[in-house]
Amino acid sequence: MIEFRNVYAGYGGGDVLQGLDLKVEDGSITCIVGPNGAGKSTVLRVLSGLIHPRVGEVRLGGAAIHDKSPAAVLAAGIAQVPQHNALFGNLTVHDNMLLGGYILRRNRRAVRRRVDELAEIFPTVAERAHEKALNLSGGQRRIVEFARALMTGPSVLVLDEPTLGLDPKTCQAVFETTKKINSLGTTILMVEQNVRFGLKLASHGVVMERGRALLAEPADDLLRRPDMGAMFFGHGIEDPTAAPQIATASTDSSGA
Numbered sequence: 001m002i003e004f005r006n007v008y009a010g011y012g013g014g015d016v017l018q019g020l021d022l023k024v025e026d027g028s029i030t031c032i033v034g035p036n037g038a039g040k041s042t043v044l045r046v047l048s049g050l051i052h053p054r055v056g057e058v059r060l061g062g063a064a065i066h067d068k069s070p071a072a073v074l075a076a077g078i079a080q081v082p083q084h085n086a087l088f089g090n091l092t093v094h095d096n097m098l099l100g101g102y103i104l105r106r107n108r109r110a111v112r113r114r115v116d117e118l119a120e121i122f123p124t125v126a127e128r129a130h131e132k133a134l135n136l137s138g139g140q141r142r143i144v145e146f147a148r149a150l151m152t153g154p155s156v157l158v159l160d161e162p163t164l165g166l167d168p169k170t171c172q173a174v175f176e177t178t179k180k181i182n183s184l185g186t187t188i189l190m191v192e193q194n195v196r197f198g199l200k201l202a203s204h205g206v207v208m209e210r211g212r213a214l215l216a217e218p219a220d221d222l223l224r225r226p227d228m229g230a231m232f233f234g235h236g237i238e239d240p241t242a243a244p245q246i247a248t249a250s251t252d253s254s255g256a
């Protein structure tokens, strides 16, 4: 479990996080939503060791991580998928994957074995292995970015606004890839502007406002709250212009 306890943190001009308490259960997909400036991205920066809290603690599996460097946080098992365009376009998919592994390990054989494992899970990694990354479609690129972030074998994957600027088809690839990664045992913590997308994908939802967690509930319950859209986002969260339609096999067959 990841736990933020009474965290105050910011950028020098005052605290953005104002006594944040937050729990991310093992095995969950936890999505943080909230208005602009609520401090959502700051939570991720604190977690990844880019900012250290002025007050409070962040724990992973009971061990304090709030004073660690980004490299140490990665080594502890928390990996982040950059927002987008994170691949080296002129390198092949395979070489991009290798680079993801060399960050932590110099053992070439172990790194190659890990690429093979991930290529079994994500067919794109195998099928496009020798293609330059810049020749992939948006959805394929996202899949490779996610797969590469798994090269270090993290227990937690962090996604910062994974649908930002993406077309609906690529959003669908993000949706399915995230579900797959989670079903294989990786905990996901994400921040998402697209509230409907994020809460449909997540098992747990957290609503942040002014640097604190206002609500923390099962994501389905948050989605059903009639006051959510009006209270925090200025529009109904079922507004089709506010979110792409995400098709899931079990709940929705209307297509993306």
Ligand SMILES: Nc1ncnc2c1ncn2[C@@H]1O[C@H](COP(=O)(O)OP(=O)(O)OP(=O)(O)O)[C@@H](O)[C@H]1O
Residues within 6 Å of the ligand: 011, 016, 034, 035, 036, 037, 038, 039, 040, 041, 042, 043, 193
């Ligand atoms: N690098 C920075 N230096 C100084 N202030 C920052 C920096 N990054 C963010 N802030 C400020 O911290 C506050 C919270 O920003 P943060 O990015 O965490 O919010 P957010 O909830 O993710 O919002 P958004 O959806 O707009 O990204 C904002 O007032 C923002 O201006």
